[in-house]
Amino acid sequence: MATYSHIDPKIVADGVIARECYAVVYAPKANRKRFPANCVEVFDTLDAAYEAADPGARRFAAEVIGPSRSSEGQQLFYLVRWLSAVD
Numbered sequence: 097m098a099t100y101s102h103i104d105p106k107i108v109a110d111g112v113i114a115r116e117c118y119a120v121v122y123a124p125k126a127n128r129k130r131f132p133a134n135c136v137e138v139f140d141t142l143d144a145a146y147e148a149a150d151p152g153a154r155r156f157a158a159e160v161i162g163p164s165r166s167s168e169g170q171q172l173f174y175l176v177r178w179l180s181a182v183d
C-alpha cells in the first residue's frame with residue numbers, strides 16, 4: 097500500500113488536517129459516504145487507483161478525504177466522488 101498521496105489538505109474537526117487522495121474503496125453497497133480505513137487503499141496517482149480497481153470484486157476507484165478519527169475512535173475516509181462506475 098502506498099503512503100498517503102495528497103491532493104489538497106482540509107481542516108475537518110478540531111483543527112485536524114485530512115487530505116484528499118486517490119484510492120480504491122471496497123464498497124459492498126454504493127450508497128455509503130464514509131468508509132473505515134481497512135476498506136480503503138490509498139494510491140499515489142489517479143492512474144494507479146484506476147489500475148487497481150476491480151468492480152467485479154466491489155473495489156472502486158475514488159477520491160476520498162482522510163483519514164480522520166470518528167467519535168468512536170475509528171479511522172475513516174470520506175467519499176468525495178467515485179472515479180469509476182458504481183452500480
